[in-house]
Amino acid sequence: MILDGQADVRAQGYRLVPRGLEGAEQALARALHHDSQDVIDDAVTFLEDLEEPAARSWLAKALDNRMPYPSASIRSGIARIDARRHSPDPCVIAPPVGLWQDEPAPPDFAVRLYDVVNQEIATLRRGIQQQRRLSAAHGEHFDDGPGSWAWQANREATALERVSLEDCALAARALGGEGRVPRILSDLAGHRHGTTLTQGLTPLQHMRLERGRRSASTLFWDFDYTGVDLRNLVHGLALLGVTRPESVVSRDYFTRARSSSYLSPTVAWPLYVEQPASLDDHLGLAVPEIPVEQKSLVRALGVLEQMPVMPRRYGPRVADLAITGPARPRAVARRVVEKHGAPQPLATAALRHGKAAVRGSAAVWLAEQDASSALPALREALEAEGSAAARPKLEAAVERLER
Numbered sequence: 141m142i143l144d145g146q147a148d149v150r151a152q153g154y155r156l157v158p159r160g161l162e163g164a165e166q167a168l169a170r171a172l173h174h175d176s177q178d179v180i181d182d183a184v185t186f187l188e189d190l191e192e193p194a195a196r197s198w199l200a201k202a203l204d205n206r207m208p209y210p211s212a213s214i215r216s217g218i219a220r221i222d223a224r225r226h227s228p229d230p231c232v233i234a235p236p237v238g239l240w241q242d243e244p245a246p247p248d249f250a251v252r253l254y255d256v257v258n259q260e261i262a263t264l265r266r267g268i269q270q271q272r273r274l275s276a277a278h279g280e281h282f283d284d285g286p287g288s289w290a291w292q293a294n295r296e297a298t299a300l301e302r303v304s305l306e307d308c309a310l311a312a313r314a315l316g317g318e319g320r321v322p323r324i325l326s327d328l329a330g331h332r333h334g335t336t337l338t339q340g341l342t343p344l345q346h347m348r349l350e351r352g353r354r355s356a357s358t359l360f361w362d363f364d365y366t367g368v369d370l371r372n373l374v375h376g377l378a379l380l381g382v383t384r385p386e387s388v389v390s391r392d393y394f395t396r397a398r399s400s401s402y403l404s405p406t407v408a409w410p411l412y413v414e415q416p417a418s419l420d421d422h423l424g425l426a427v428p429e430i431p432v433e434q435k436s437l438v439r440a441l442g443v444l445e446q447m448p449v450m451p452r453r454y455g456p457r458v459a460d461l462a463i464t465g466p467a468r469p470r471a472v473a474r475r476v477v478e479k480h481g482a483p484q485p486l487a488t489a490a491l492r493h494g495k496a497a498v499r500g501s502a503a504v505w506l507a508e509q510d511a512s513s514a515l516p517a518l519r520e521a522l523e524a525e526g527s528a529a530a531r532p533k534l535e536a537a538v539e540r541l542e543r
Contacts, residue, residue, distance in 0.1 A: 142171050142186075143179060150179065154186045161194060172202035172214065177356075181383035184217035196221045200429050212395070215427055216387035219417035222426035226416070229451035234410035239375045240344040242317035249315065249340075253308040253325060256333045257300050264297040299324055315345040317379070326350065334361035343368070347376045356382040358392045359402060366405040374411065386411070390418035394436045409446040416451075419443055423457055434468055437461075441472040450480040462505075463490045464498055474505060484511045491517055491534075496527035503530075503537040512541045 141153025142164075157164045171183035187195040199218045203211055246252075268290050275282040284290035303324065314321045329337045329349050338346060338361055346360045358373050370389055377385035389411070393403050412419035420426040422440035444450050444458065461473035463486065477483045487509070490502035499521065506514045515538065522534040 142167050142183065143174065145176065145179075147178065147182070150182050154182065157186070159190060159192060161192070161198075168198060169202075172198070177213070178383060181213050181387075184213045185383065188217040188220050203429055212391035213384045213387045215421060215430060216384065216390060216418055218429070219421040219426040223417040223420050226420075226453055228413075229453070232413050232447065232449050232451050234413040237369050237371045237410065240342065240372050242344060242379075243342055245312040245315040245345060246340040249337075250305065250309040250312040252339075253311060253328075253337060254303075254305045256328055256336060257303050257308065257325070260328060260333065261297050261300045264293045264300075268293050268297075315341070315348050317348070320351070321349055329361050338362045343372065344376050344379070347380060351380050356380070356385070356388045358389055364405075365402060368406045370406055370408045370411040371414070373406075386415050386418065390422075394418065394422045394439050395433070407446065408443045412443050413447070413451070423454065425454075425457060434466055437465075437469045438472050441469060441476055444476045445472065445479060447480070450476065455481060459486055462486060463493070463502065464495075470501075478509075483509055484514055487511070488514050488517045491521040496525075496530040499525065499527070500530035500533035503534045507537040507540045510541070515541050 141156070142150050144150050144153065157168075161168065168183060168187070171179050174180055174183075184199065187198055196218060199214050199221070202214050203218075268284075271290060272282050272284075282290070284294065307322070308325070310319065311321045311325050313319060326349055337349065341349065343363070346363050350357070350360050356377055358377075370393065373389045374385045377388055382388055393406075393408060417426060419440055421430075422432060422436040423444075424432040424437065441458070441461070444454060450458075458473050458476050459481070461469050462477045462483075463470075465473055474483065477486060484506065487502045487505045488511075490505075491499055493499050493502065503518060503521070506518060518534060518538050518541065522531070522538055525531045525534055
């Protein structure tokens with residue numbers, strides 16, 4: 141039952157699984173490696189809610205040899221289990237958020253959509269005729285057999301020709317929360333008609349229009365992400381029926397290749413104060429089975445930089461990255477320390493580090509801070525420094541701060 145394609149059948153099946161998982165091992169293993177993301181999500185949710193230690197082992201085993209996107213929900217399940225050992229920091233409170241609500245589509249949307257349908261039909265038919273004439277002009281055979289471009293274009297045009305104005309009106313109602321936009325119409329928003337169709341839509345209507353043509357995603361056509369609270373994206377995906385919406389948002393925010401461009405203007409920190417598991421994961425504080433990628437680590441440190449107050453438990457990890465981390469994460473970690481911590485004592489202590497590269501980097505950081513009160517420590521470190529690589533950095537720092 142837990143492998144069934146219907147959500148209600150799967151839910152009934154999980155109610156029958158004993159908490160010790162006896163007799164359900166084979167079905168759970170198949171569910172965690174299923175082709176359907178919905179089946180995987182239900183299995184992860186079931187296991188993460190168990191208090192049994194074996195639940196985490198099941199999820200960890202399921203990570204082996206998985207592609208990044210299918211493993212995102214499994215990874216989030218492990219992160220939530222790992223994050224349970226921490227209590228919320230009472231000094232860090234997320235502000236309230238005005239969650240997006242469904243509204244009727246713009247009055248002209250149905251007509252606008254119908255116009256786009258007819259424009260697309262004309263474009264497809266014209267393209268077929270142009271290709272036919274071009275082939276004839278060159279004495280070539282015009283291929284319109286199954287699988288050819290012309291066959292596919294004709295198939296799309298024929299399907300669109302069946303769309304009526306009433307169908308477009310139903311799609312407009314779906315934007316307001318009544319039903320779902322058919323994929324054939326939702327696909328048009330991803331073509332050259334995206335700007336026309338999304339004009340005047342609310343963020344939630346954007347999500348409903350895009351949801352018809354793709355699996356759960358936060359990437360929407362012609363959408364302004366400036367100042368968007370990530371909690372609204374989670375809320376929107378939940379309204380669309382996504383089982384693990386935070387997992388989808390965090391996957392796109394931390395690991396998706398294009399996240400650095402389209403999700404950068406969002407406000408992320410309140411979500412990860414309320415639900416810190418994914419932040420812990422990408423800081424390297426949870427899910428040790430997965431090594432942290434630098435781009436994800438940089439993004440996670442950026443979330444801490446956004447916070448007005450940083451939860452105290454992140455302090456040791458940020459301090460370590462600010463001193464010994466790779467170059468890009470180290471730079472961001474230092475900004476976090478400068479905002480939330482005590483950068484000068486941290487950098488001064490690093491002058492006594494066992495690695496010359498760290499000592500030199502610490503001297504550079506002190507100079508960047510204009511930390512003239514650290515001059516005695518810098519002079520002492522310079523006198524003791526025996527590394528030809530670190531010594532010039534210490535000399536430069538002393539010279540800059542003595543001016």
